Amino acid sequence: MNFSVTDNDFFKETSLLSKEEKKGTITHKSPSNIALIKYWGKHGVQLPNNPSLSFTLTNAFTETRLEFATKKEGESKSEISLEFWFENEKNGKFEQKIRKFLESLLPTQPFLGFVHLKIYSQNSFPHSAGIASSASSMAALALCLCDLEKNLLNTLQNEEEFYQKASYLARLGSGSAARSVYSNIPITTWGQTETIKNTSDLFASPYSLPIHAIFQNYQDTILIVSAEEKSVSSRAGHALMEDNPFAQTRYNLAHSNLKKLILALEKGDTETFIEVVENEAFVLHALMMCSSPPFILMETGTLTIIKKIQKYRQEKNIPICFTLDAGANVHVLYPKKFEKECLTFIENELKPFCFEGKYLIDQLPVISK
C-alpha cells in the first residue's frame, strides 16, 4: 500500500467473521512522542492541516491489555460491550471516552460489535505529571484492535498494512497518536508532503530519510513545570485555528520548517535543527495567544527555563534546545554525547523551576544494527 490509500481501504466487512467462538488476550505497549514539527489545526475527520514530524520516546509509554470473547447468539452485535480499567482500577470517565471512540468506529469496523471487550491500561509515567497520555494510550489501543481484527477476520497479515491501519485508527482517537504506533522507530511523520515519499494524511509512517549519527539516541528530558489539567484542551485549541488570522501562514511555515529539518537531520546540522525546533515551539504557543479567545499554556517557570537553556547553549556552545507540547512542560533536547553536562545543568539550574522538582529522563529508541 502507499499514499494512494483511501478510507475505503480500512473498512472491514464482518462477512469474513467465522462462526466459531473465540476468546483471547492481546497486549501492546506504545511510546509517547514529542512533535518537532507541530500538528496544530485540523479539518474533516481528524485530518491534519500540515505535516508533522516527531521523535519517539522510550521511557514514557502506555501498556494496554485487551481481553476479548465473541458474543453468544442472541446478543446484540450492533453495540459495544466494554469494561475499562486504568492503573488496576475501574475508571468510568475513561471507559466513557473509549466507548465513544469504539462506537465511532462501529460503522466501518463492525467486528467490534461481535465481541465482549475488557481493557486494562496503565502508563509508565505518573498520571498527574501533566504529560499527555492520549498519544501513547490511543496508539496502544489501536494496535490491540488491529490484532483483534487479525484474530477474528484473519486480515492484516502484512506488517506494513497492520501498522498503517493501527496508525489510521489511532489517529481517529487522537491525532498525535497516529505517530505513536511505531515503538522502535526513532522518527515518525504524519501528513501528506511532497518532500517525503508515500506520506498520507490518513496515517503516520516511519521516517525513511537519512539521519546523521548525532541525532541517533537523542535525549529528551521532560521538565514538569505544571501538573495541573490544561485550561484549554488540545481539541479546543485545534478548533480555534479555524479562525486564526495567521493559520495559512502557519501551515506554509510548517512545510518550509519540515524541509529545513529534513536537511539538518541528514547533515547533522544541530544549529539549523535548534533554529527550526525552537521556532516550531514558539509559533505553536504564539498561535494560542493569537486565537480568539486567546489563551496561554506556558507558565512563568516555562519562560524562565527557556531563557536559561538559551543562555547555557550560548555560554557553553553545547547544542541543547527545547520544545514544548500544548502545555507548560518543557522538553529539553540534546545529543547523547552531551548527556553528562546537560543532566548536571538540568539538576542544578532547571530543577528548581520544576513542579516538586520533577523531571523525567527519556530518549529516542536505540536502534540495534
Ligand code: 2P0
Ligand atoms: C503535536 N499537539 O503535533 C501537537 C503539538 C500538541 C502540540 O497534537 O484533538 O491530542 O486528539 O487530535 O493530538 C495535541 O493534540 O489532538 C497535539 P486531537 P492531540 O503533537
